[in-house]
Every structure is written in C-alpha cells, then in structure tokens.
Amino acid sequence: MAHQIMLAVIVLGALGIIFAVVLYFVAQKFKVIEDPLIDEIAEVLPGANCGGCGKAGCRALAEAFVKQGSMEGLKCPAGGDAVMQKVAALMGCVAEASEPQVAVVRCNACFTGERTKVHYDGLRDCSFANSLFNGENGCQFGCLGLGNCAAVCQFGALVMDSETGAPKIDEEKCTACGACVKACPRGIIELRNKGRKNRRVFVNCVNKEKGAVARKTCDNACIGCGKCTKVCPKEAIKVENNLAYVDYNLCIACGKCVNECPTGALVAVNFTPVKPKPAETPAVEAPKADAPKVEINIPQPEPVEVKKTNE
Structure with a gap:
C-alpha cells in the first residue's frame, strides 16, 4: 500500500515538473514585450476611460500613440492641451494646440x-x-x-x-x-x-418642422424665417429644412442675430447684458420771471393862461 502511494506521488510530481517546463518554454516563445512608454503615457492620461478619444479607454489610447509613433489624428479631449503637451514631451514630438x-x-x-x-x-x-x-x-x-x-x-x-x-x-x-x-x-x-472670450451663439432648437407646427410644441422653436441670416456679417448662419444653424468656425459672436430672432431660438452665452439706456426726459423750460414794473414820473407841462385883449 505504501509502495503504491509513493509511486503515485512520484508520477504526479514528475508530471507537474514536465508541465511546468513546457509552460515555461511556451511562455518564452510567445511572450509579448510591451513598450514601457505605454505605461508612462497611460500615467499621464486622465484615466477616466470616457471614450471621447474614440478608443476603448485611456490605455488603449496610450497603445495607439506608441504604435503610431506620432500624435496625428489622436487626441484626449478630456485632458485637453495640458495633457497633450505632456504626451508630446514623452514621445519627443510637438502637440498642436486645438x-x-x-x-x-x-x-x-x-x-x-x-x-x-x-x-x-x-x-x-x-x-x-x-x-x-x-x-x-x-x-x-x-x-x-x-x-x-x-x-x-x-x-x-x-x-x-x-x-x-x-x-x-x-x-x-x-x-x-x-x-x-x-x-x-x-x-x-x-x-x-468655446469661442472668443468664451462667448458663443447657437440655435437652441433642432425642430425641423415648419414654423407654425414647431411653435405648437415650443414657444422658442426655430421657425426658419431667415431673419438671422440677413443680419449676419460673416454669413455664418444657414437655414436648411426649416432650421437655422450657426457655423461656429465663421461666427464672430457679434450678437446681431440674437436680437433679430423673433422667437428667442438663438442663444448668446456669456455675453455681458446691455444696460437699458435711461429714458430721456424732455427739457422743461424755467418760467420766465416777470420783469419788475418801474413807475416813471413824467412831468406834465404847466397850463398856460391865454389873456384875451380887446381890439
């Protein structure tokens, strides 16, 4: 009985050693050497895994940076320019400001x-x-x-x-x-x-129905009247399918279209409100003072006696 137990232990031990050796050689044969730069870039990224970059997560973006060898077409919107500058420093390239x-x-x-x-x-x-x-x-x-x-x-x-x-x-x-x-x-x-001085103008509506129908569901709906397009100095506004759209690449945030919109569909963000001018009061003329009356004594001529003489 003891002999059988010892034999089983020896056989299992030998099998374990054989499998371990095989696994070791397989691991060495198919191992993937990862560039340490991936870990360095992943440490710099926010780690939010929001997917805003178009990748599965921050580490996937770091791998894409290293695999591509450049930053062209890749960006971390969550980190912004500050993070992109750090990534550029690690990769030895220049990050373009966005x-x-x-x-x-x-x-x-x-x-x-x-x-x-x-x-x-x-x-x-x-x-x-x-x-x-x-x-x-x-x-x-x-x-x-x-x-x-x-x-x-x-x-x-x-x-x-x-x-x-x-x-x-x-x-x-x-x-x-x-x-x-x-x-x-x-x-x-x-x-x-965000626009100049963090100011921007956009159409706060996506309703593509005709004006009368759109206004039934929302008082501030865009009715596609086109008044905004006529006052825009840069032709940044287009009306398609009964809906106006502001091209932020052309808009200079002058605010003229906002004042022209009859429904309030155009919204101006971070603009300083214009203080209303005080109402002009009509000038009131001061009443003219009556000139003081001055009595002037005009001497009257003394009466002259006329004596009649008998001729």
Whole structure:
C-alpha cells in the first residue's frame, strides 16, 4: 500500500515538473514585450476611460500613440492641451494646440407646467422612450428628459435641472469628451468651440418642422424665417429644412442675430447684458420771471393862461 502511494506521488510530481517546463518554454516563445512608454503615457492620461478619444479607454489610447509613433489624428479631449503637451514631451514630438470645446444642449425643453402634454411612466431610458412616443412635451425632435446624458458623464458636468427637468451643463467641469453626445438618441447635444472670450451663439432648437407646427410644441422653436441670416456679417448662419444653424468656425459672436430672432431660438452665452439706456426726459423750460414794473414820473407841462385883449 505504501509502495503504491509513493509511486503515485512520484508520477504526479514528475508530471507537474514536465508541465511546468513546457509552460515555461511556451511562455518564452510567445511572450509579448510591451513598450514601457505605454505605461508612462497611460500615467499621464486622465484615466477616466470616457471614450471621447474614440478608443476603448485611456490605455488603449496610450497603445495607439506608441504604435503610431506620432500624435496625428489622436487626441484626449478630456485632458485637453495640458495633457497633450505632456504626451508630446514623452514621445519627443510637438502637440498642436486645438480650440477648446464645450458641450451644448440645443433644446429649450421644459417638463413642468403647461408644456407637458402627456406623462411618461415607464423605463427611465431615453433610447427606450424614443422608440415609443414623441416625448412629454410633444416634440418629436426635442429632449426626452430621462437623463441618459447625465448618467454617462464621468466628470459631473451634466445634471438634470430640478426646475425644468432638462439637462444642464456646467462649463467649468465639461471636458468635451463627447460621451453625452453619443448617449443622446435624438442628437440634441453638440460639441462647439468655446469661442472668443468664451462667448458663443447657437440655435437652441433642432425642430425641423415648419414654423407654425414647431411653435405648437415650443414657444422658442426655430421657425426658419431667415431673419438671422440677413443680419449676419460673416454669413455664418444657414437655414436648411426649416432650421437655422450657426457655423461656429465663421461666427464672430457679434450678437446681431440674437436680437433679430423673433422667437428667442438663438442663444448668446456669456455675453455681458446691455444696460437699458435711461429714458430721456424732455427739457422743461424755467418760467420766465416777470420783469419788475418801474413807475416813471413824467412831468406834465404847466397850463398856460391865454389873456384875451380887446381890439
């Protein structure tokens, strides 16, 4: 009995040694040597894995940098120029400066008060609700207000407004990663350049229906009247499919179109409000003082006696 136990132990031990040797040689044969630069670049990246760069995560982006050997066509929107400069220093190349961007919600949705036409009581998911109905406010193009965009934001830059129920973006926290843009099934969120002095103008509507129909669902809908295009000095505004669009590459943020829009669909961000001029009061003439009366004594001639003489 003891002999059989010893034999089993020897056989199993020998098999273990043989398998270990085989695994060692296989591992050495097929091992992948990873460039240490990948780890260095991955340490510099934010680590949010937001997918704004188009890759699966930050490490995938680091691998793409090293594999390509340059920074052309690759960018970390969450890290911005500061992170790209660090990556460029590690790779020994020059990073091109890019225009900072921010996400904007192109919808003036409100899910409280008179605008609410129906009440949705179902799965709180925008993609699911989009396949069922137009929305609580009746607009088939507008925001559904169920918060898919806020759920995917890794930086806390997008929250649902407690008063209106619509998404609200914090510009200071937004990194323009684009996660919210991909999450919106109706495409109402867009990345736009921050603009000069952080000022920008955009059309706060995506409704492509004709003006009369669009106004039935929203008072601030774009009606495609084209008045904004006529006052734009840079021809930055185009009207297509009953909807105006501002090209941020051409817009100089003069604000003329905002003042011309009859429905308030055009929005100006970070503009200094113009103080109303004080009403001009008509000048009141002071009443003329009556000239003091001056009595002048004019001496009267003394009467002259005429004596009659008898001829």
